[in-house]
Amino acid sequence: MRPDFFSWGRAATACLFLCASALPGASEPTHGIAMYGxxxxxxxxxxLPYANPxxxxxxxxTTGNVGSYDSLNPFTLKGTPPWQLQYLTHExxxxxxxxxxxxxxxxxxxxVETGPDREWVEFTLREEARFSDGSPVTVEDVIWSYEVLGTDGHPRYRAFWDQVARIEQTGPRKVRLTFSTEDRELALIAGLRPILKKAQWDGRDFAESGREDIPLGSAPYVVADHEIGRFVLLRRNPDYWGADLPLRRGTNNFDEIRIEYYGDNTVLKEAFKAQTLSWIREFNAERWETQYDFPAVRNGEIVKSEIPHQKPSGMTGFVMNTRRPPLDDWRVREALILAFNFDYINDTLTGGRQPRITSYFSNSELGMRPGPADDAVRALLAPFADTLPPGTLDGYTLPSGDGSKRNRANLRRxxxxxxxxxxxVQDGRLRNAAGEALELTVLLQQDALIQQASAIMDIYAKALERLGIRLNVQSTDKAQYSERERQYDFDLTxxxxxxSLSPGNEQRxxxxxxxxxxxxxxxLMGMKxxxxxxxxxxxxxxxxxxxFIAATRALDRVLTAGRYVIPIHNYAVGRIAHLKELRYPEDDLPIYGDGIGFLPEVWWYEED
Incomplete structure (x- = not known):
């Protein structure tokens, strides 16, 4: 689908603008928009309430990433860029x-302005908005950005573009998107597409951009220096156009953010201990309690901060690729979940300090409730009752072990x-009627979680051996992993x-x-x-x-009872160890807790 680019003269523009403003039921332009209310x-x-103005x-x-990178364009499928770029360099x-x-x-x-049913959304650009090179952000840039991301950009942008019936200029600084489907969230998603500079890519293939092609953005930070695979240096633009906006006041406070790359997580952790890195996030509660007592912590040079949040648990675990038999059979997936002795693994690796995820939206009002579905949820799922895995309507709970290493009852089941x-079992191996042995490959990448994931898989492999299943663990660098994940070349990963607290189109x-x-x-699970x-x-x-809550709880039931993932720990608290000079508004934490919108966005540097 291609947009209708603006090509009328001034008279037609004025007429179109007047007609648009006179549409019955149209709302007034506002400073913000919410999903509900x-x-x-x-x-x-x-x-912002959690920023210090x-x-x-x-x-x-300096922050650290594990692995490498080979691109500085975070908006295409080609290459592996530093994940931070899309958040810090573009708006x-x-x-x-x-x-x-x-x-x-x-x-x-x-x-922003919307139609009475949010069937369209219209934005008015700020006259002062500028790209990092000082050129103005225009309606033409906006329209081009939506089109190129929707057609040549990363697949995460394409589903939205498929639901845009028309995009057009409706005034000197106005752009309107009209949607082809009934979806109230589209008006908000439209406001979150990154805006790029069209002129930078004239005569060039955006999807095939090379290593040195750095898309111009309008955000507070620009790429000041880099060495492929080793580091990227981001510098705060002293001429950043939006420094005084309410949304920006008290944010993006660091002059420079350097992203260093390390071969593995062990080396990264040692760099942090030596205070080469400014902060590190810890995902293992046991390590947080037992391995952060080194001298820099004891003498106060490094501070341990815990950041609570109110988000759903989300899903963390080992996903099973249902594109491949026998993982397309829910009984096999349930057997693999039963063999995963979480209670013993959790006690061994985290001292039992981290509770298990119980569903995708657990720990929030969006999560499914125990036992049978209530009337509202059951009514939504009733048309699909014959196709739903057991437990979806009547209630499904993850199997719990007895805490022992043997896990006998679950293995029998x-x-x-x-x-x-x-x-x-035939000759010590689990085989089907054709005599084929059940052998699975779990694919892991070298990142901050690789050590914990590898340790978990070592314990799990021994349990599967007792069932006659061989588990092969393959650890690859980030580039290899990204390509294999992209092609779904794994059994488990x-x-x-x-x-979020407002799940929407990303769920598709x-x-x-x-x-x-x-x-x-x-x-990744290939569920259909x-x-x-x-x-x-x-x-x-x-x-x-x-x-909305009823529909989300119903989705949670379908996902959880589908047995697509072997869930592990619930990360209910963010754990950040950081240099003592790094500060944040401790008394005004956002409900989303830690994340890219918290660290580094609202932190600042302050000497004692």
């Missing part, structure tokens, strides 16, 4: 408040399910999906049938569930919070 902050708000500017900080028309479930406030756009699925990219076979999608697709549709069409 009104934005919490008034038009004259000074700063008086935070000092300055300081140079969108609207920006998020991480203290509200889903509310946007004006960034490149000074106002796993054997029964495997036999029902046609797998029996580590997966972490952070979910995570679990939707349409992207299950699309290379590079986030649907008409029930899940319908629940996502119901979420996006919901007119009330109650209807």
């Amino acid at each position: 009104d934005p919490a902050l008034p038009p004259d708000f000074v700063s 008086d935070a000092p500017k300055g300081g140079r900080v 969108s028309l609207m920006g998020r408040s991480w203290d509200e479930p889903f509310t946007l406030y004006g960034l490149l756009a000074e106002s 796993a054997v029964q399910l495997l036999e029902e699925a046609g797998w029996t 580590f997966m972490r999906r952070s979910l 990219f995570y679990w939707g049938s349409d992207v299950a076979d699309q290379p590079g999608s986030r649907n 569930s008409p029930a899940a697709d319908a629940m996502i549709d119901a979420m996006l069409k919901a007119r009330s919070r109650a209807d």
Whole structure:
């Protein structure tokens, strides 16, 4: 689908603008937009509630990534860029408040307006908005950005573009998107697309950009220096156009952010101990309690901070690729979950300090409730009752072990399910009727979680041996892993999906049938569930919070009872160890807790 580019003269522009403003039922332009209700902050708000508007500017900080990178373009499928770039070097028309479930406030756009049913959204650009080279951000740049990302950009942008019927200029600084599907979230998603400079790519293939092609952005930071595979240096633009915006006041305070790359997590941790790195996030509660007592912590040079949040648990664990038999059989997946002795693993590796995830949206009002589905959820799922795995409607709970190393009861149940699925032990190996042995490969990448994931798999492999299943663990560098993950070349792999308090269209990219076979999608399990697709549709069409919650709880049931992932720990608290000079607003934490919108965005550097 291609947009309708603006090509009329001034008279036609004026006529179109007057007609648009006279549409019956059209809302007035506002400073922000919320998924449900009104934005919490008034038009004259000074700063985000979790930002310090008086935070000092300055300081140079260094963070670390494991692996390597071979691209500085975070918006295409080609190459592996530093993940931080899309957040720190580019901006969108609207920006998020991480203290509200889903509310946007004006960034490149000074106002937003929607149709009565949000069938269209219109943005008015700020006249002062500038790219980092000083050139103005124009409507032409906006329209081109939507088109190129929707057609040649990373697949994560394409689902939205497929739902845009028309994009057009409706005034000197106005752009309107009209949608082809009923989906109230599209108006908000439109405000979050990154805006690029069209002129930079004239006569060039955006999708095939090379290593030295750095897309121009309008955000506070620019790439000042880099060496492929080793480091990237981001420098705060002294001429940044939006420094005084309420959305930006007290944010992006560091003068420089250096991203260093390390071969493995052990070396990265040692660099932090030596204070070469400014901060590190720790995901293992046991290590947090036992391995952060080195001299720099004891003498106060390094501080340990815990950041609570109110987000859903999301899903962290080992995802099973249902594109490959026998993982397309829920009985085999349930057997593999039963063989995973979480209680013993958790006690061994984390001292039992981290609870297990119980469902995708657990620990929030969006999560499914124990036992049978209530009336609202059951009504949504009833048309699909014959296709749903056991437990979806009546209640499904992850199997719990007895805490012992043997896990006998669960292994006995796993054997029964495997036999029902046609797998029996022959000559010490689990085989099907054709005599083929059940052998699985788990793919892991070298990142900050690789040590914990590898240790978990070592214990798990021994349990599977008792069932006659051989588990091969393959650890690869980030580039190899990214390509294999993109092509779904694995049986199991580590997966972490952070979910928000306002899940929406991204759920299609995570679990939707349409992207299950699309290379590079986030649907790693390859699930094709008409029930899940319908629940996502119901979420996006919901007119009330109650209807939205019912649809989300129904989706949670489909996902959890589908047995697609072997869940592990719930990361209910963010753990950040950092130099004592790094500060944050401790008394005004956002409901989303830690994340790229928290560290480094609202932190600052301050000497004692």
